[in-house]
Each structure stands twice: as structure tokens, then as C-alpha cells.
Amino acid sequence: MISHLRSWLALPLLIVLACAQAASSDPPSRVGRLSLLDGDVSMRREDSRRWEDASLNWPLTAGDEIATGADGLAEIRIGSTALRLGNRTAVDILRLDDERIRVRLDEGSVAVRVRSAEPAAAIEVETRHGAVIPVGPGQFRVDHDEATVSLTSYRGDLNFRSDDSDIIVTEGRRAHVYIADGTSVRWDDPADDDFAEWVLARDERDDALGAPRHVSPEMTGAEDLHEYGDWRTSDEYGEIWYPRDVPSGWAPYRSGRWVSVAPWGWTWVDDAPWGFAPFHYGRWVLLGHRWAWVPGRYVARPVYAPALVVWLGLPGVVVSSGPAHVGWFPLAPREIYLPSYRYTPSYVRRINITHVTNVVEITHVERDRRHARYAYRDHRDAVTLVRGDVLRDSRPVFRDAKRLDEGRWQLPRVATPLPPIDPVRKIGPDRGERSHEKDARSDRRPSPRERDDADDRRDRNRDRETTREPAVGSSVGAEDRRPARAESFGVRPMERRDDRRDHDRERRDAERRERIRASPQQDGLEPPPRQSQPEREQRLDPRRQHEQERRERDQQHMRQLQLQQNESRREAEALRRPEQRHIEPRSREDLQQRTDELRRQQERRDHTQRQFEQQRRRDVQDRQRFAEQQREHERDRREQRQAIGQQRELRREQQRLDPQQSRQEREARRPDGRQDGETSRGRP
Incomplete structure (x- = not known):
């Protein structure tokens, strides 16, 4: 019974932990x-x-x-x-x-x-x-x-x-x-x-x-929309935005380049000064011959997306008879965006809530992406097609984009996942250093030893190619592809290749012996000392020294931070469980002093915060008191005006009921305000 009770009590905690872990993966x-x-x-x-x-x-x-x-x-x-x-x-x-x-x-x-x-x-x-x-x-x-x-x-x-x-x-x-x-x-x-x-x-x-009126101010990049475009109202899409001064043939996601940004992967970087919010939020629609951006439903903090596009093909998949190509087109309003990176169901609902609010539809498309329908799947003004190396090299897209003519390009089926990064072209932590070394080596001529080593490597590779057996299931080998031209001279292809390789090797050996005889070592001179690898790297690229020093400083700083964190963790652990660890009295006193100091700092911060809160409450009370006084003053003035009005009404009513008495009262009063019979010196 107790075990079942513990299981039921632990169930809410497990649910909370699972939700927190799922949210952290977004x-x-x-x-x-x-x-x-x-x-x-x-x-x-x-x-x-x-x-x-x-x-x-x-x-x-x-x-x-x-x-x-x-x-x-x-x-x-x-x-x-x-x-x-x-x-x-x-x-x-x-x-x-x-x-x-x-x-x-x-x-x-x-x-x-x-x-x-x-x-x-x-x-x-x-x-x-x-x-x-x-x-x-x-x-x-x-x-x-x-x-x-x-x-x-x-x-x-x-x-x-x-x-x-x-x-x-x-x-x-x-x-x-x-x-x-x-x-x-x-x-x-x-x-x-x-x-x-x-x-x-x-x-x-x-x-x-001013602040953006049609989108949330927390949408990154929305501050440039008013300066570079015009807002209009559409009966079907609501508020839409037209960019100004775009070139002929312009289409969304065509004037920029693709880069890899973790954790999203392929991310679009546009060249236009306004080119951030329209390419990471909302959707695009083609009205007539002009593209318009549709932000969709107003959200206080919209969710960022790397690029709201659908992909056609992948690098390495041949779209035409030529080199490998890859294409994409923008999402239209009310179309669902499915990321390729890791996400949770709540994340995909939040990222699509500006245009799609039906959770059942999102779940249906997420389970089977073949149910998705796209408006610009075969639209020539929306699809952008480039070679695969344009993406891998992060080159500008506009100058390498292909014209999508019907009958020339055979488009593959829609591929929602983003194209993967080629491991050969992926930027690693030392790509900059390797590129500097390569540039420095390419500026000088190779030495004789390096030429000999390159020739030996070429021979070994050629030997492996000639001695390699045909793959299982292959019809013919490499030697049977062109038998007519080789056998017409009476020599088998393999024999001619071996003779040529032996002749080249003998020639290189003879040249190597001649260089050894003519070297300074024959005259009793020692050859120049061979430089070590670090010295060569420093000579080839002087900028490596600065980068190395910077890395060492960063590593030292990280080690110091790690030591401080470990020390703080040990101190906190010792304060929480002092009975489980042996601590010297002096160390415990130091820890107690440190704890008292931290507590005093926290008390000072709390005191400052309380002062701010008290001042804020006093300000609120003063404003409320002033408003109450204003209301009371206005109420008194209103009551006074009502009393004066009532007196005037009574006087008019009395004059209307007894006009004779009113006339006598007016005649009995003199213009100077004295009654009949009164003198300036007093009554008679």
C-alpha cells in the first residue's frame, strides 16, 4: 500500500521533469x-x-x-x-x-x-x-x-x-x-x-x-519595415507589407546566401537592409506580379525561424542531367512550417500560430508530410534553383540562380528536411589555421624532397588502383572497358601501364642520385637544419602566434572560472552537509564568515529592493490621494452649481406664481439698495 502511494505521489514530479526536459530541447x-x-x-x-x-x-x-x-x-x-x-x-x-x-x-x-x-x-x-x-x-x-x-x-x-x-x-x-x-x-x-x-x-x-503598429515590437527586425516598405490592408490576408525598390525578377529568399547556424542548421541571411523580419517570421504571397509579406496574427513575442521555405531536392541528388542542384520556395499564408531540427509539439504550434491555429491540422501534417499542400510548388516566379556547391560554400544565390523553365528541369518531390552540411566543407575549430597554412604553402615552390614524396604517393595510389579486384556484381573490370584500342597495338593494357610506371620510377631515381652527388654534403658541409613543425607553422603564418596566445588566455581564464566554480560548489556542499565531511575548525570558520558576508550582501540587496518598493508604493498612494482630492473638489463644485441652479428655479417659480408681489418688492427697493424711508444717516 505504501509503495503504491509513493508511486502516485512521484507521478506529478515525473510529469513536470519530462515537460521541463522537452522544453529545454527546443x-x-x-x-x-x-x-x-x-x-x-x-x-x-x-x-x-x-x-x-x-x-x-x-x-x-x-x-x-x-x-x-x-x-x-x-x-x-x-x-x-x-x-x-x-x-x-x-x-x-x-x-x-x-x-x-x-x-x-x-x-x-x-x-x-x-x-x-x-x-x-x-x-x-x-x-x-x-x-x-x-x-x-x-x-x-x-x-x-x-x-x-x-x-x-x-x-x-x-x-x-x-x-x-x-x-x-x-x-x-x-x-x-x-x-x-x-x-x-x-x-x-x-x-x-x-x-x-x-x-x-x-x-x-x-x-x-515610432513603434511598429502592425506587428509586435518584440519581432526582431520590425523597426525597418516602415522605412523600406508600405503597409496595405487585404480582405483575405489582413495587414500586408510591400517592399520598395526591389530589382526585376526579385523573389523571396533569392537575394542573399545560406549559412549554417547552430542549433537551427541552414539559415537565410538576406542582403537587403530590411531583410530580417520578413524572412524569419510570417509568410509571403504573390498578388498579381508583386510579392507581399503577410505577418499574420498578432503575437506578443513571435517565434524565430531560420527560413520559412520548403526544399526541393538535396545536395547530391541530381535534379537535371547536369551537376547536382537544390531548390526552394517560400511558404504561402496558412501553410504549415515543419522544422528539420529537434523540436517539441508545443514548439511547432507556437511557430505556426500566426497563420495556422488548428492543432489537429498541424498534427496531421506532422505525422505524414505527404498530406502537405503548397501553393508555389511549381510556380516559376517562386522557385529558386542553384547548384549544390552554392549552399556548401555560402555563395550569393542571386547570380547563380537558374531559370526554372518547363521541360528543362525535372523537379523532385518536396523534401521538407533541410539539406545536410557536407562534412568536407563544414567549418571546424581550426579551419582558419588550415586555410592559412595552405595559402602559405601555395606561395612557394615545392622542394625536391617534397616532389619525390609526391611522386611516391602517386605511384602507390596507382598500384592500389591497378591491383584492386572488380566489385562483386560488376560486369567488367577497368581493363575491359577499351579492349579494341589497346589490343590493336598488340600490347595488353596492364602491361603497358606497368612498363610506363617502371620507366618513370627509374627516371626519378636517377635524378635523385644526381641531386645527392651535387649536394653540399659531398664537400663536407652540413645541410641546413630541418625546422620543427611549430617553427614552420609560425614562419608560414605569423598570425598563428597571436591566435595561439589568445587561445591560451581563454583557456587560462576558463580554468580559473572552473576552479572558482568547483570551490563554490564544495563550499555550498560543506554548508549543506557538514556532518558528512571532515572540515577543519579554521576552514569552517572561514566558510561561516563567507556565508555571513553573502548573507549581508543579500540583506543589502533586499533592503534596497524594499526601499524601491516602498518608494513606489508611496508614489502610488500620493497619486491616489491627489486623485481623490480632485474628485472631492469636483464633487463640491458640482453640488454648489446644483444649489445655485435650484435657487434660481425657486425664484423663477415664485415670480411666476405671484407677479404682483414681486413687482411691489422691486419697486420698494431703491437703486442704491435702501428701503423706502431710509436715509443716509439712518432710519427716521
């Missing part, structure tokens, strides 16, 4: 966007150690790093929040998901504009000495160097938290926090430099455009 619903690039701006992806030039409209997620040069400026958009990077700034995105936005500022200046309360509660800018957290919506700036953190609040309040300080920066103030033996603060007015002017100009532009 990719994040919001991402960042590189919305503006000016000057030298570089980025390093999570799955690569190589820095590369940043691209406009690149989707950013956790693990990506952005760095600007001496003349570089960049802007990152995450929904309605904007992060602007100044010169010589390095930013690392630590976390970017549905719950938190954590950004680490390694060096330089970053300006943050928060427009709503929800992102303000989730965003956090970390530095080496503490964390910067906006108290609410506002406009802020953080400058960071080796020993100083400068905090500026142009609008709203800002909170800086470290191990030994908790600082509130109010609106219109600037705090210089110095980290040495202790924390000291120096207050100043906000800085007025080129970066501040650029940030204020960008904010004024956003304020002039």
Missing part, C-alpha cells in the same frame, strides 16, 4: 540581429575559433562574439532592445533565450536602449568587476577598461552590483567605479563624445519612426 524563440555595420567589425561564431568579417542581418545567439576596430561601429537588435557598440569594443553573448539576455563586455563602450519593461527585467551586461542591470526601461551606457567601469544613465535608473558594492545610478548622472583594493565611486555628468552623439542620433531616428 531552440530559443528570440535571437539577435546585426542591424548596422560601419567600419571594421568582426565576429566569431560559437562553433568556430576563427574571426571573420561581420555580415548584415546575421542572426546572433549564445556563444557569438562581436568586436569592432578603431573606426568600427555596430548595432545589435534583440526585439525592441538595441545594443550599440563603439570603437575598440568586444562583446560576448553569454545567454540569449526566452528568459534571459546576458552580454559580457570585455572592453570598450556599449549603449543599451530598453523600450519595454519585460526586456528590462531580463537583460544584464556583465563586466570583469560586476554586473550592470537596468531597473526599468531607459537609455544607458557602459564603458569598461582594465580597472574602471563607467556607468551613464541618460534616461531611467541603472544598478551596478559587485561583490562588495551595490550602486544605483539615477537619470542624468554618470558614475566612475574604480576597482582596486576596494570599490570607490566618483560622480560626474554624462560624457559628450562622438559615440554619444551617434547613439543619440540613432535613438532619435527610432523615436521618429
Whole structure:
């Protein structure tokens, strides 16, 4: 009985854990966007150690790093929040998901504009000495160097938290926090430099455009739609958006390139300055000869998708008689998008809720994708067809796109999963180093030893090819393909190939012996010392030294963080179960002191939070009291007006009922206000 009761009690916990694990397998619903690039701006992806030039409209997620040069400026958009990077700034995105936005500022200046309360509660800018957290919506700036953190609040309040300080920066103030033996603060007015002017100009532009009216402000990239397009209302689709100034033959997902971004896989990066929101949210429809974007149903925070397309063929599957091709076309309104990456049923419902609300239909198509029907499956103005290497090399699509003429290309059936990444072309952690080595080796002529080694490898490969047996089930071997031409000279193909190979080998051996005789070693001179592999790599690519030093610093920093985490974990474990571990009295005292210090810090934070709450409640009470006083004053004035009106009505009624008496009263009163018989000196 007790065992059955325990099983029933544990069932809700298992259900909750299963739901949490399923939700964690979904990719994040919001991402960042590189919305503006000016000057030298570089980025390093999570799955690569190589820095590369940043691209406009690149989707950013956790693990990506952005760095600007001496003349570089960049802007990152995450929904309605904007992060602007100044010169010589390095930013690392630590976390970017549905719950938190954590950004680490390694060096330089970053300006943050928060427009709503929800992102303000989730965003956090970390530095080496503490964390910067906006108290609410506002406009802020953080400058960071080796020993100083400068905090500026142009609008709203800002909170800086470290191990030994908790600082509130109010609106219109600037705090210089110095980290040495202790924390000291120096207050100043906000800085007025080129970066501040650029940030204020960008904010004024956003304020002039206003918040998006037809879509949610939390849709990343929606801030550029009003400037580069026109909104119209359709009876069938509701609000639709037409892009302006598009070239002839333009179609969605044709002017850009495909890149691989984890965890989504193939992701579309458009070339247009507005090309983010229309390609990662909503659907496209062809009205007449013009494409229009349909955002669909209004959702407070829409779910990001890498590309809302359907694929035709896969790299390696021949679509025509030529090389391998792959094609795609955009989804039309009310068509279901099924991702190729891992997802849960709730995720696929949330990503399609703007256009498809019928859960039964989504489940039906998800179980059997053959039930899906697509409007632009065979539409020549919607389908884009390219060679497979265009995707693998991330080349621009527009200049390599094929014209889809009927009868020339035989399209395969619809393939919803995205094309896989070719392992040969996949960017690994050391692809940059290998490419530098290859470029450096290609600039010099091969040495005699390298030529001999290459010839030997070629001979060995040729031997393996000639001695290889035919595959099982094959009709003929390699020698039987062209018997007529070989046997016409009276020599078998295998014998001619062996004689030619032996002749080439003898010739190379003779040349090698001649080089040995003429080498400096015959005259008693020693050959030059052979360089080791690290020396050759450094000589071939001097940039490897800088990358190696950076990797070593990163590894050392990660080791220090790991040691600190392990130490904190051991301290917490010792505090929770002191009876299970042997702790020296001095260590226990240190742990107790550390615990007391942490508790005091938490108490200070709680005290500050309580002060904020009390002040907010006082403000609310003051506003309520003022409103009540206004209502009472208005009520008194209304009652006074009613009393005056009643008196006037009574006087009119009395005059109407007794006009003779009223006339006598008017005649009895003199113009100066004295009754008949009165004098200026008094009564008679």
C-alpha cells in the first residue's frame, strides 16, 4: 500500500521533469540581429575559433562574439532592445533565450536602449568587476577598461552590483567605479563624445519612426519595415507589407546566401537592409506580379525561424542531367512550417500560430508530410534553383540562380528536411589555421624532397588502383572497358601501364642520385637544419602566434572560472552537509564568515529592493490621494452649481406664481439698495 502511494505521489514530479526536459530541447524563440555595420567589425561564431568579417542581418545567439576596430561601429537588435557598440569594443553573448539576455563586455563602450519593461527585467551586461542591470526601461551606457567601469544613465535608473558594492545610478548622472583594493565611486555628468552623439542620433531616428503598429515590437527586425516598405490592408490576408525598390525578377529568399547556424542548421541571411523580419517570421504571397509579406496574427513575442521555405531536392541528388542542384520556395499564408531540427509539439504550434491555429491540422501534417499542400510548388516566379556547391560554400544565390523553365528541369518531390552540411566543407575549430597554412604553402615552390614524396604517393595510389579486384556484381573490370584500342597495338593494357610506371620510377631515381652527388654534403658541409613543425607553422603564418596566445588566455581564464566554480560548489556542499565531511575548525570558520558576508550582501540587496518598493508604493498612494482630492473638489463644485441652479428655479417659480408681489418688492427697493424711508444717516 505504501509503495503504491509513493508511486502516485512521484507521478506529478515525473510529469513536470519530462515537460521541463522537452522544453529545454527546443531552440530559443528570440535571437539577435546585426542591424548596422560601419567600419571594421568582426565576429566569431560559437562553433568556430576563427574571426571573420561581420555580415548584415546575421542572426546572433549564445556563444557569438562581436568586436569592432578603431573606426568600427555596430548595432545589435534583440526585439525592441538595441545594443550599440563603439570603437575598440568586444562583446560576448553569454545567454540569449526566452528568459534571459546576458552580454559580457570585455572592453570598450556599449549603449543599451530598453523600450519595454519585460526586456528590462531580463537583460544584464556583465563586466570583469560586476554586473550592470537596468531597473526599468531607459537609455544607458557602459564603458569598461582594465580597472574602471563607467556607468551613464541618460534616461531611467541603472544598478551596478559587485561583490562588495551595490550602486544605483539615477537619470542624468554618470558614475566612475574604480576597482582596486576596494570599490570607490566618483560622480560626474554624462560624457559628450562622438559615440554619444551617434547613439543619440540613432535613438532619435527610432523615436521618429515610432513603434511598429502592425506587428509586435518584440519581432526582431520590425523597426525597418516602415522605412523600406508600405503597409496595405487585404480582405483575405489582413495587414500586408510591400517592399520598395526591389530589382526585376526579385523573389523571396533569392537575394542573399545560406549559412549554417547552430542549433537551427541552414539559415537565410538576406542582403537587403530590411531583410530580417520578413524572412524569419510570417509568410509571403504573390498578388498579381508583386510579392507581399503577410505577418499574420498578432503575437506578443513571435517565434524565430531560420527560413520559412520548403526544399526541393538535396545536395547530391541530381535534379537535371547536369551537376547536382537544390531548390526552394517560400511558404504561402496558412501553410504549415515543419522544422528539420529537434523540436517539441508545443514548439511547432507556437511557430505556426500566426497563420495556422488548428492543432489537429498541424498534427496531421506532422505525422505524414505527404498530406502537405503548397501553393508555389511549381510556380516559376517562386522557385529558386542553384547548384549544390552554392549552399556548401555560402555563395550569393542571386547570380547563380537558374531559370526554372518547363521541360528543362525535372523537379523532385518536396523534401521538407533541410539539406545536410557536407562534412568536407563544414567549418571546424581550426579551419582558419588550415586555410592559412595552405595559402602559405601555395606561395612557394615545392622542394625536391617534397616532389619525390609526391611522386611516391602517386605511384602507390596507382598500384592500389591497378591491383584492386572488380566489385562483386560488376560486369567488367577497368581493363575491359577499351579492349579494341589497346589490343590493336598488340600490347595488353596492364602491361603497358606497368612498363610506363617502371620507366618513370627509374627516371626519378636517377635524378635523385644526381641531386645527392651535387649536394653540399659531398664537400663536407652540413645541410641546413630541418625546422620543427611549430617553427614552420609560425614562419608560414605569423598570425598563428597571436591566435595561439589568445587561445591560451581563454583557456587560462576558463580554468580559473572552473576552479572558482568547483570551490563554490564544495563550499555550498560543506554548508549543506557538514556532518558528512571532515572540515577543519579554521576552514569552517572561514566558510561561516563567507556565508555571513553573502548573507549581508543579500540583506543589502533586499533592503534596497524594499526601499524601491516602498518608494513606489508611496508614489502610488500620493497619486491616489491627489486623485481623490480632485474628485472631492469636483464633487463640491458640482453640488454648489446644483444649489445655485435650484435657487434660481425657486425664484423663477415664485415670480411666476405671484407677479404682483414681486413687482411691489422691486419697486420698494431703491437703486442704491435702501428701503423706502431710509436715509443716509439712518432710519427716521
